[in-house]
Every structure is written in C-alpha cells, then in structure tokens.
Amino acid sequence: MPSKTDLPLPQLDNVPRHIAIIMDGNGRWAKKRGLTRLAGHRSGTENLRRIIRACVEFGVQYLTIYAFSTENWGRPADEVEGLMHILEEVIDKELNDLHEEGVQLRHIGRLEQLNPTLRSKVEHSVEITKENHRLILCIAWNYGGRDEIVCAIRNMMKDGVKPEDVTDELVSSYLFTAGIPDPDLIIRTSGEMRISNFLIWQASYSEWYVTPTLWPDFDREELYTALSSFSQRERRFGKLSDSENELIQNAD
Ligand code: IPE
Ligand code: IPE
Ligand code: MG
Numbered sequence: 001m002p003s004k005t006d007l008p009l010p011q012l013d014n015v016p017r018h019i020a021i022i023m024d025g026n027g028r029w030a031k032k033r034g035l036t037r038l039a040g041h042r043s044g045t046e047n048l049r050r051i052i053r054a055c056v057e058f059g060v061q062y063l064t065i066y067a068f069s070t071e072n073w074g075r076p077a078d079e080v081e082g083l084m085h086i087l088e089e090v091i092d093k094e095l096n097d098l099h100e101e102g103v104q105l106r107h108i109g110r111l112e113q114l115n116p117t118l119r120s121k122v123e124h125s126v127e128i129t130k131e132n133h134r135l136i137l138c139i140a141w142n143y144g145g146r147d148e149i150v151c152a153i154r155n156m157m158k159d160g161v162k163p164e165d166v167t168d169e170l171v172s173s174y175l176f177t178a179g180i181p182d183p184d185l186i187i188r189t190s191g192e193m194r195i196s197n198f199l200i201w202q203a204s205y206s207e208w209y210v211t212p213t214l215w216p217d218f219d220r221e222e223l224y225t226a227l228s229s230f231s232q233r234e235r236r237f238g239k240l241s242d243s244e245n246e247l248i249q250n251a252d
Contacts, residue, residue, distance in 0.1 A: 009224050014231040016184035018062035019055065020206070022198055023048070025190025025214030032214075038082040043216040045086055049094070052103065054220040055135055058227060062136045062180060064108070066198050070144030073113075084118060087141065091121045095128075102134030108176035109143030110151070138180060145200030148176050177202055185230045187223075189215040207233050 023044055030040030048065065055063045068083055098105065105125045114122070122141070152174035161170065172178065182202045191212040195203065209226040211218065234241055240248070 009221075012058060012224070012227050012231055015059045015227060016207075016230050017060070018064070018181050018183045018185075019060050020064040020066070020183035020186045020199055020203075021051070022066045022186070022188040022192075022196060023215040023218075024188060024192055024196075026216060028190060029214040029216045037079055038086075040216065041083060041086055045090055047216045047218065050220060051218070051223060052098075052135065052137060054223050056101070056103075057220075058224070060135065062138065062183075064138040064140060064177075064180075064183060064199070066140045066143065066196075068109075068141045068143070069197055070109075070142060070147050071197060073142075084114065088118050088121060091125055095125050098137070099129050099132065102132045103129060104132040104134075104136045105129045106136060106138040106180070108138055108140050108148070110147065111142070113142055136180070138177070140198070143176070144197045145195075146197060149201060151176070171201070175201060182206065185209060185226065187211070187218075187226050189213055189218045205235065205237055207235065 026040035026044040027037045028040075029043060030037050033039075052063065067087070072083070073080060095105075107122050107126055111119045111122060122139075152171060155174050156166070156170070177199070182204070183199060183206045185208075186199070186203055186206045187209045189211055191210065193210055199206075207230055209229055211222065211226070213222055
C-alpha cells in the first residue's frame with residue numbers, strides 16, 4: 001500500500017517560483033504531547049526534509065525557511081544551544097543527500113555570532129552546493145529583516161554610494177538575499193498573523209497563507225493546498241486587474 005504521502009496529486013498551475021516559510025509552532029506541538037521544546041524542534045526539522053522533497057516535486061525553484069531569528073537569542077540558553085546543535089547535526093547528516101539531490105544551500109543572516117565550527121560548516125555547505133540548481137534552499141539563521149537593512153545601509157555608506165544612486169535595485173543588491181527573487185508566497189504555520197522581522201523588504205508584494213497547523217504537522221498535502229490557494233489569487237501590484245483593463249479599453 002502506498003503511504004498517504006505517495007498519492008499523486010493533480011498538476012498545479014502557476015506554481016510560485018519562490019516560497020518562504022515561517023516555520024512556527026514547534027514549542028506548542030511539543031507541549032501538546034508532554035515533550036520538551038527541543039523535541040518539538042527536532043520534529044520540525046524532520047518535517048523540513050519532507051517539505052523540501054515536496055517543493056522539488058511541485059516545481060518550486062526557491063525555498064526560504066525562517067529557522068532562527070535575531071530575536072530568538074532571547075530564549076533560554078539551553079534552547080538556543082539546542083537549536084545550534086540541531087543545525088550542526090542537520091548539516092552533518094543531510095548535506096551529502098541534499099547535494100546529491102541537486103539542492104543549493106544559501107544562508108541569509110549573520111554568521112559572526114555563531115561558534116567557529118558551526119560557522120565553517122555553514123560556509124562549507126554553501127560552497128560545495130553552489131553549482132546545484134534543482135532547488136535553492138535559503139536558510140534564514142540568525143536573520144532579522146531590520147538587521148539586514150542596517151547591514152545594507154552600512155555597506156552602502158562604506159562603499160561611498162551617492163544618495164542619488166540609491167534605488168530599489170541597489171538596496172536589493174546589498175541585502176543578504178541579493179540575486180534571489182522576492183518571495184511570491186509566504187506561509188506561516190501555527191496561526192500567528194505577524195511577520196516577526198522576516199524579509200520585511202522582500203515581502204512588499206508577497207501573497208500570504210497562514211494556517212493554524214503547527215509546523216511539525218504541516219505536510220505535503222497542506223503545502224499543495226497552499227499552492228492551490230496561491231494559483232487562484234490575482235496579483236495586481238497596485239494596478240488594475242486584466243478584466244478591469246479590458247473593460248476600460250472596450251469602453252474607449
Ligand atoms: C518555531 O517554533 C521555531 C523557532 C522559532 C526556532 P517555536 O519555538 O516558536 O514554537 P512556538 O511558537 O513556541 O509554538
Ligand atoms: C518566528 O517565530 C521565527 C522563526 C520561526 C525562526 P517566533 O516564534 O520567534 O516569532 P514570535 O515571537 O511569535 O513573533
Ligand atoms: Mg513561535
């Protein structure tokens with residue numbers, strides 16, 4: 001018997017090129033089961049593997065995941081240490097498979113505050129996968145949207161950029177996400193309706209999908225539901241819809 005996750009799903013139209021996910025709710029998932037918060041983070045990490053596979057299956061080109069924010073340093077020290085340890089374990093265990101599957105790893109955020117071993121493991125993962133193009137997986141770790149903009153302004157000033165040369169495109173090129181298209185769809189699990197300092201510049205015209213499902217339970221079928229919802233949206237970017245434009249042209 002094929003498992004539920006093997007069942008074929010109808011072809012999707014208009015698959016977003018770039019999905020970004022705020023993977024929230026690991027703590028609540030663990031609490032409901034009488035487990036530790038770290039057990040929730042481990043379960044969330046296992047789920048990520050499934051979602052990466054589903055993104056490849058559905059034809060998503062870029063997946064950005066919010067895994068550790070600049071504000072998450074404010075959590076108890078053992079949770080922060082545990083999260084750093086989980087990242088290191090994931091790199092040790094999964095890097096070869098991800099590389100073989102054609103996943104390119106990118107990091108957004110600051111590496112300076114990480115311990116030197118973890119930092120060099122992240123740098124190594126980015127380096128060895130840089131020629132892969134099946135899925136670009138961008139890991140937001142020690143990432144904050146405001147911190148990213150502060151870094152960009154500092155670097156522009158260091159480079160002596162003239163005020164009249166500052167444009168949307170130039171600012172984008174100074175962000176951690178330089179070269180990555182803006183997210184088409186942002187998914188937040190666990191029902192919270194906020195941005196929590198994630199991609200505040202890049203999300204200017206992203207579509208949102210918020211679900212009460214806690215991250216460890218967010219599966220391939222629900223990702224498919226999110227993508228189906230996206231495929232029915234009309235993105236106007238401040239302009240009029242195609243049908244409204246047609247009516248106006250016909251009236252002229
Ligand atoms: C998201 O889950 C993972 C991280 C922020 C690292 P949480 O740990 O925020 O889970 P809740 O929100 O407490 O349920
Ligand atoms: C956002 O979740 C950060 C990550 C998922 C890494 P949080 O749980 O930290 O956000 P708040 O505190 O609910 O805004
Ligand atoms: Mg949370």
